[in-house]
Every structure is written in C-alpha cells, then in structure tokens.
Amino acid sequence: MRVCGVTWVQVFGAVLQGSLFGVVGLFPPRYSTLFMSGQGLAGIFAAVAMLLSILSNADKSSAALGYFITPCVATLGTLLCYLLLPHLEFACFYLNRSQSDNVETAQELLSSTDKKNLEAKGKSEEIQERSSVLAVFKQIWLMAVCVTCVFAVTLSVFPVITVRVQTVYKDSAAWTKVFTCVCCFIVFNAMDLAGRSTPSLVQWPSKDSVLFPAAVFSRLVFIPLLMTCNIENSRIILFSHDCAFITIMALFSFSNGYLASLCMAYAPQFVRSKDCETAGTLMTFFLVLGLALGASFSFLLGKLV
Numbered sequence: 001m002r003v004c005g006v007t008w009v010q011v012f013g014a015v016l017q018g019s020l021f022g023v024v025g026l027f028p029p030r031y032s033t034l035f036m037s038g039q040g041l042a043g044i045f046a047a048v049a050m051l052l053s054i055l056s057n058a059d060k061s062s063a064a065l066g067y068f069i070t071p072c073v074a075t076l077g078t079l080l081c082y083l084l085l086p087h088l089e090f091a092c093f094y095l096n097r098s099q100s101d102n103v104e105t106a107q108e109l110l111s112s113t114d115k116k117n118l119e120a121k122g123k124s125e126e127i128q129e130r131s132s133v134l135a136v137f138k139q140i141w142l143m144a145v146c147v148t149c150v151f152a153v154t155l156s157v158f159p160v161i162t163v164r165v166q167t168v169y170k171d172s173a174a175w176t177k178v179f180t181c182v183c184c185f186i187v188f189n190a191m192d193l194a195g196r197s198t199p200s201l202v203q204w205p206s207k208d209s210v211l212f213p214a215a216v217f218s219r220l221v222f223i224p225l226l227m228t229c230n231i232e233n234s235r236i237i238l239f240s241h242d243c244a245f246i247t248i249m250a251l252f253s254f255s256n257g258y259l260a261s262l263c264m265a266y267a268p269q270f271v272r273s274k275d276c277e278t279a280g281t282l283m284t285f286f287l288v289l290g291l292a293l294g295a296s297f298s299f300l301l302g303k304l305v
Contacts, residue, residue: 040196040257043189051181131271136278140267143207146216147263147283148290153219154256155294157226158188160302165229165245183246188253195257199265207266216259222252227305234305260287 049070053063085091137144167179205211228238229245239245267283268276 037193037196037200037261040189040193044186044193047181047185047189050185051178054178054181129274130278131275133278133282136271136275137282139270140279140282142213143263143267143270144282144286146213147260147267148286148293149216150219150256150260150263151287151290152294152297153222154252155291156297156301157223158252159184160298161226161231161305162188162249164231164305165226166232167242168230168240169242179242183242183249187246187249191250191253192257195254195259196261198254198258199261203262203265207262207269212262212266215255216263219252219255219259222248222255223301226252227301231305 162184169175225248228236230240268279271279
C-alpha cells in the first residue's frame with residue numbers, strides 16, 4: 001500500500017507539473033520562473049529544518065516526529081488559505097462579475113477590425129489539431145537536451161560528493177557539526193532559489209543564442225572542481241579552504257537554478273499555443289531523465305574520489 005501510494009503521488013505530480021509548465025508557457029517567461037522558484041523554496045525549507053534539528057540535539061524519534069508534523073502544519077495552512085481566498089474583497093469582486101459584463105466590455109474596447117481578426121484567428125486555431133509528440137520534440141529538442149544536462153551534472157556530484165567535503169577548521173566542534181548542513185545544503189538551496197528567480201528580471205542568453213547551450217555544457221567544469229575540494233582520503237585536493245568550497249557551491253547552485261528555469265521557460269515558446277502542454281510534459285520528462293542520469297553517474301564519481 002505504501003509503495004502504491006508513493007507511485008500514485010509521483011504520477012499525479014508529474015501530470016500536474018507537465019500541465020503547469022504547458023499553461024505557464026502561454027505567458028511571459030517570468031511566470032515560469034515563479035513556478036520554478038516555488039520548487040527551490042521547498043529545498044530551503046528542508047535545509048533549515050535539518051539545521052534546526054542538528055542545533056536542537058534532538059534524538060532520532062523526536063526529530064522524525066518533527067519532520068512528520070511540519071508538512072502536516074504546512075498542508076493545513078495551505079488549506080485554510082484556499083478556503084479564505086474566495087472571501088477576500090478582491091476575489092469576490094471578480095467572482096461575482098457576470099460573463100455578459102466581460103463580453104460587453106471587451107466588445108467596447110475592440111474595434112470591428114480587431115474583432116474580425118480575433119474571430120479568424122480563433123477559427124483557425126480550432127481547425128488546427130495538436131501536433132504529435134515527435135513533432136513537438138523536434139522543435140524543442142535543444143531545450144530538452146539542455147535541461148537534461150543541467151540536472152545530470154547537478155545530481156552527479158550533489159549530494160554524493162559535496163557531503164563528503166570537510167572543513168579545515170576541525171578544532172571548532174560547533175562549526176564541524178553544522179558545516180555540511182550550512183555550506184552544502186543551505187548554500188545550495190539558497191543560491192538555487194536565487195538562480196531560479198533571476199530570469200524573472202533578466203533572460204540571458206536568449207533562446208536562439210548559441211551561448212545558451214554553451215553555458216549549459218560549461219557546467220561540466222563543476223564536476224572536477226567539486227571532486228578536488230577538501231574530501232577526506234581524496235587522491236587530489238586543490239581547493240582545501242572552506243571559502244573555496246562555498247564559492248564553488250554558490251556558482252554551481254546558482255547556475256543550476258538559472259539555466260534550468262530558462263530551459264523550462266524557453267521551451268513552450270518554440271511551439272504553438274495548442275502544443276504548449278505537450279512541450280511542458282516533454283520538458284518534465286527530460287528533467288526527470290536528467291535527475292536519473294545524474295544519480296546513476298554519481299555512483300561512479302563516488303568511487304573515483
């Protein structure tokens with residue numbers, strides 16, 4: 001029953017995620033980045049919970065209970081907000097407006113020429129059918145490859161390599177205790193969130209620029225950089241200081257969030273509005289594929305260090 005429940009959660013989550021990426025693809029890129037930022041915020045929440053658990057010196061049973069209660073409280077808060085939303089003055093105003101008022105207002109604002117163009121466009125879109133999955137993939141294959149590469153590089157070294165990096169200040173028991181949590185998880189999630197949020201302000205390189213795939217594949221350099229940090233019993237250590245590791249982690253996580261958000265925002269722009277949902281579903285598939293490839297490759301990298 002437990003395995004079946006987890007499987008259904010993953011299935012419905014994948015369907016919802018693919019549909020949302022398709023829907024937000026109809027809007028400016030900043031809306032896609034806001035959706036990606038929500039995912040990054042979840043990572044910070046988990047990292048802070050981990051830090052509080054370490055600092056509280058709680059036993060395993062108490063820590064497990066705390067981890068279980070926290071999402072329950074968050075879910076309850078979300079449900080209350082959902083129930084209160086229709087009662088807000090702003091929501092009531094728009095929910096109570098009749099459809100006829102909207103139509104009359106739109107007719108007053110539109111000229112006769114604009115209405116003819118919109119009607120012709122609507123008829124043409126109704127006649128058009130959705131493209132096949134293969135046809136959509138041919139239009140977004142570059143973004144699909146890029147998002148796969150972004151997450152494959154990230155999961156190949158995070159966290160299997162990064163959690164093995166140790167501080168040079170081993171005399172400080174307190175810092176040694178929280179070093180991995182702070183420098184690995186909190187730094188990664190905070191900078192990843194910053195990277196996911198940045199495209200709402202700046203989108204560079206553009207989707208048609210050759211610099212975009214170049215920037216994505218240049219992240220491969222982070223694999224040897226992180227593997228040569230201060231890892232115990234490592235064959236090669238080039239960056240032993242804590243500041244070097246934090247700097248590499250910050251750039252590594254920021255580029256992950258930034259480039260991943262751009263990939264997900266750019267892909268629906270290559271297809272028609274009717275095919276945005278298919279494009280979003282495909283991008284979600286390749287995102288998960290990147291996670292799987294990175295996780296598989298991490299076993300080999302873990303043995304190399």
